[in-house]
Amino acid sequence: MAKKNAFYAQSGGVTAVINASACGVIETARKHKDKIGKVYAGRNGIIGALTEDLIDTTKESDEAIAALRYTPSGAFGSCRYKLKSLEANKREYERLIEVFKAHNIGYFFYNGGGDSADTCFKVSQLSEAMGYPIQAIHVPKTVDNDLPITDCCPGFGSVAKYIAVSTLEASYDVRSMAKTSTKVFVLEVMGRHAGWIAAAGGLVEDQGIPVVILFPEVEFNQEAFLAKVDANVKKHGFCTVVVSEGCHYPDGRFLAEQGTRDAFGHAQLGGAAPVVANMIKDALGHKFHWAVADYLQRAARHVASKTDVKQAYQLGKAAVELALKGHNSVMPTVDRVSDAPYKYKIGMAPLAKVANVEKMMPKDFITKDGFGITAKCKRYLTPLIQGEDYPPYADGLPTYVTLKNVAVAKKLKEFKV
């Protein structure tokens, strides 16, 4: 049988290193032209496959593909589009297979988090049922670090480094100002369900910074929280608070949902940080500043973790190598061997065990009072933020690449998503 083409797509929220995985996939495929034809990428993720909007990556130079290694965001576009169950929407899964068949695609590399692992798993099941063989390999990616089996997820190490560095720098700032001005600095970070990103703020404690962390895994206790902040201000003169966007009250209500209304009576969408900051001001009277990092944290390729960039590339590379070895319905993983010195191997997990499983922070990673991280957690996190991997700069700005993203000619009828 003639050699098959490959399809690669990016899914869900993008990261500082998802393109490094794309680089790993494409560069490795280019090294095996005897076995893999062209690599097509989905324009805007899986939607590109459904609408037959494929990008021909062979139109990109080796230099442009190499530049993906240091370019944040999703170079081919990503999307938030969850395919429903096979029963509920068989039509979409069948369309994927049709598109793959029309373009002689035999390899499906899907780069995303839990939802995309599930989609990838279903595609492999359906391709079997439909008699058109597709090797479906999931490439892990999520700043939330919540995929099972793999020790960590590409994207997380860099956002953790960004949060740790930013927490350190802002804490030095507030320490300088605390005598007459700001005494409490509140930083809001991502993490709707899992507190991995917030945990990274705790890494600066060893540098003498008092940090109070509000995890989504711990129900918010306002009294205990205020007492902890006040004790820090009394002892150190200042306090830093890292609040996860997913921090919530015992009744499940997010801190950010304060039922505030604007002048027109509209519900006001705010962040958790200003809510926490105002709470401290009201109860304790301390002057505050707050920041919401939002996209800045997950896009911050300028301060990416070298470990993370390396692993993102390795997992993209491993995905292709697993496919070439004949594997299907699997995900390459990071298997930690030791903390210090940090050693790991690239392993493999069956998608059946990855799909729909969410990995939360282990209980013994959070201190008993619920506001900090344990030594065990620090041992886990520290290797993941190690090393710097700076992008090249010109005229003061990183020279990130924007690809040409040339479309492949369509062969099928239009399909509405």
Place this chain on the structure above:
Amino acid sequence: MAKKNAFYAQSGGVTAVINASACGVIETARKHKDKIGKVYAGRNGIIGALTEDLIDTTKESDEAIAALRYTPSGAFGSCRYKLKSLEANKREYERLIEVFKAHNIGYFFYNGGGDSADTCFKVSQLSEAMGYPIQAIHVPKTVDNDLPITDCCPGFGSVAKYIAVSTLEASYDVRSMAKTSTKVFVLEVMGRHAGWIAAAGGLVEDQGIPVVILFPEVEFNQEAFLAKVDANVKKHGFCTVVVSEGCHYPDGRFLAEQGTRDAFGHAQLGGAAPVVANMIKDALGHKFHWAVADYLQRAARHVASKTDVKQAYQLGKAAVELALKGHNSVMPTVDRVSDAPYKYKIGMAPLAKVANVEKMMPKDFITKDGFGITAKCKRYLTPLIQGEDYPPYADGLPTYVTLKNVAVAKKLKEFKV
């Protein structure tokens, strides 16, 4: 007469490079031990002088002082404490002179913005009147970039670089997501009166990013703003907005003041970014994300501008050299010679011309529609963000220094501030 000691203090909001100026002052003073005795630093700025809480910098090793060059924040503590006019509070100015006299201080190096230039000027006037000679030299520092005469202010170049890099990265992110998710990203930046920091967001336009800037110098026109954002989304699929905290309506009301109330009826303090984001959502229906950089921007030494770090050091060094040449009541300045290649000289300005003058963005730096920066502005800004000057790292985090800050024994009676 015996050689005099020097006093150095940091004033107002700290920056990523104010310690580089401190490094320039102290290292240069250490090279002239024949003429300058000890360098004392004010603990928490000028309050340290008023309360006779002086730090003996001779207790710090050369290595620790050298590390100031790459450590953000104010290593000796800063303060927001504006001395009133000589008439209104002669008592405080006289106290400063008393403390200087008690500790044989003949050089006053004050590192700050407009207010501290004014204080520095008044100290030089009073020392003359009181017959105790003090050479008062102001070392410029402000992320707001609003001091007159000097072409730019240390601290600004690094915050401008942070904002430009962050705007670029977050814009790449939203561009990836725009097909099915976020179409507008709003970043709030510092700048209550002057839009220099917001202007830096415009530097990414040449990389194909549509950016709408809201300056404090331009009265907010909601209709024109929404039309501009919508046109960008229609043309590019996405839009980035950089909003200055000082952006306001024609009646002077800040965008951030929306008269919102929480569940208890308290006025809710929010940022301008969520207000702008919700305005776009309400009028145009576009999904948004927003970030508030706050302290992260001015503390971001990890992505400092090499030009800025160098100038901060040079101006600290120049301050000492000017003092040694007998100057008084002056401020060293950056005098631009050419844009490209960027050349400048270190000059000098009399404090009488610096104090109480605020430099806003020139009109020809802002585009006619009020939402962007001109080519002239880009020529001005580009050199200021050039070059990278990374701090050293260990275990994934920058190894910023925390000084010992040993107190000098007091000689005077207590003084209440």
